[in-house]
Amino acid sequence: MHQDLVAISNVWQCDARIDVLKAEHEGLNRAIKEAEAALLAADAALTAAQSALATVKAADRANTRELDDYTKNRRSTQQMIDTGTAPDYAAAQRQVASLSARIDSLENAGLELIEGVERAQEALAAAERTRLQATATLAAATAALKSRDTPIRKELGEILPRREAAWVALDADLKPQYFDQRRKKKRALVLSIDRTCSQCSTFVPPQVYLDVEAGREAHRCTGCGGWLLPT
Ligand SMILES: [Zn+2]
Structure with a gap:
């Protein structure tokens, strides 16, 4: 092999290995950054899911309270009708009909709210699983960098002086060409x-x-x- 080629090869082999090591190190750091971002997103999603569940539960409680009030009201009105104590029989009948319509509507809303609570609970469980996964991914990425950081730095520390020596040995005319x-x-x-x-x-x-x-x-x-x- 021509001596210029040997000299170029000596530099190139070092550079190619340095490129691989640097890319590996950057990749490990990038994986940590991505895992951190995913964990932040999972935290936000979890908070949102907790808040959504709290909101739908509160709406369900309010609906139940209102339903109880209307049911009691209808019962007492109906009792007045049944015992003949209603001051205005027709008005009491109309009131029972009106209360019944409202109770139907609240019962329907209650069924939807129960489904809403179930959906929100499922979403919360999914958000918790995602957050757990994100935590595991970050731990794995951190461990991966920890295990490779020192060996990569050590190898770079060995190659860089070799690369320097190979560069010094390279013909001056070839340097700009190689650099290019x-x-x-x-x-x-x-x-x-x-x-x-x-x-x-x-x-x-x-x-x-x-x-x-x-x-x-x-x-x-x-x-x-x-x-x-x-x-
Ligand atoms: Zn070519």
């Missing part, structure tokens, strides 16, 4: 597979291929700028 390749987030080293570049599929001329295979010269792919490796 990194800036474009392209692989620095590519393979020629079936006479085309493995990164961008640009045709690799036969003479270039032969030069690279024989280690006579370092060539860059004319498409993506990657240095061609011998197969």
Whole structure:
């Protein structure tokens, strides 16, 4: 292999590993941030579900109280009719009819409120499960970072000086080219597979291929700028 290619490869191998480690570390941190956001959302949903249940329960209690009042009222009016003590019989009859209509309506509302309470209880149970899950996810994400943080930092601490040494050893003419390749987030080293570049599929001329295979010269792919490796 041509010496330029060896020098580039030494830098590239370090950079590629550094990229992987940094991406892993960022991914672990991102997972924690996402889990924290999910937990906050689950907390808010839980509070809302608790409040919704309290509201519907209060409405149900109020409805029950009103229903009790109307029922008592109808009973006493009916008693006056039955015992002949109503001052105005027709008016008392009309009042019973009117109270009965209101009682029907309150009973129907009561049935809907009972269903509403059940739905709110189910929603609250679901919100509690979601919050529990969010807590577990955050704990797992935190544990994942904790277990990988030190090894990642340690490995980076070992690679960075190696990378520095490889960079110093790299020919000055190649540095801007390599830097440019990194800036474009392209692989620095590519393979020629079936006479085309493995990164961008640009045709690799036969003479270039032969030069690279024989280690006579370092060539860059004319498409993506990657240095061609011998197969
Ligand atoms: Zn290419």
